[in-house]
Amino acid sequence: MHLNEEFTEGFKFMPGYFGRQEQKELVETLRYLVKEAPLFTPVMPRTGKPFSVRMTNLGDLGWVSDRNGYRYQPQHPTSGENWPAIPKVLIELWEQVGGCPASPEACLVNYYAPTAKMGMHQDKDEETFDAPVVSVSLGDTALFRIGGVERSDATQSLKLNSGDVVVLAGESRLCYHGIDRVLGGSSSLLKDGGRLNLTLRRVSPF
Ligand code: SIN
Ligand code: FE2
Numbered sequence: 001m002h003l004n005e006e007f008t009e010g011f012k013f014m015p016g017y018f019g020r021q022e023q024k025e026l027v028e029t030l031r032y033l034v035k036e037a038p039l040f041t042p043v044m045p046r047t048g049k050p051f052s053v054r055m056t057n058l059g060d061l062g063w064v065s066d067r068n069g070y071r072y073q074p075q076h077p078t079s080g081e082n083w084p085a086i087p088k089v090l091i092e093l094w095e096q097v098g099g100c101p102a103s104p105e106a107c108l109v110n111y112y113a114p115t116a117k118m119g120m121h122q123d124k125d126e127e128t129f130d131a132p133v134v135s136v137s138l139g140d141t142a143l144f145r146i147g148g149v150e151r152s153d154a155t156q157s158l159k160l161n162s163g164d165v166v167v168l169a170g171e172s173r174l175c176y177h178g179i180d181r182v183l184g185g186s187s188s189l190l191k192d193g194g195r196l197n198l199t200l201r202r203v204s205p206f
Helices: 021-035 087-097 170-174
Strands: 013-014 055-061 064-065 069-073 107-114 118-121 133-139 142-147 156-160 165-168 178-180 195-201
Touching: 021 055, 021 087, 021 133, 055 064, 064 107, 069 133, 087 133, 087 165, 087 195
Parallel strands: none
Antiparallel strands: 013 165, 055 107, 064 069, 107 195, 118 178, 133 165, 133 195, 142 156, 142 178
């Protein structure tokens, strides 16, 4: 579906931003980094219900969720180690598409098995919303849904394929969004299937 530009000011969709070879290189880099900072299964605040996605982070800060709440922290929750640095190719992406003078501090890495999804939410745990959220999709295609700044606003959906980049800036920065489902087997990029999503974020005011 074609996303209505006026509907979400500041929303950018860049299909095929990364070509196949760049995607492969990025996956190789991520495989190495995920050995240092293994994927973990976050749980919902209070209820402790596990997320269907597994996650890890790169950068000075990483987003975590546990029974105590959502927050950014410098260390991996199980190893206690600092998160690995954000690879150069992702810093360059941020510089090229983010339109933000300050550097990203966090890169959330979400792994979706073909059965995983992510409910509609706003990215609002950051201390500033002046920086964008820049997202990269790798592997299986996902059905992404985006609405407005109120949960009750109308939504639109679009398919995110491997190599696609999305930017949530301006008004779209605080729009509700989520992943309805992953189309298992739609990509051969990841040898065990599924989807990786990387979101680059700035946490601190600048
Ligand atoms: C997210 O909202 O953190 C992830 C979005 C996506 O997987 O494309
Ligand atoms: Fe999000």
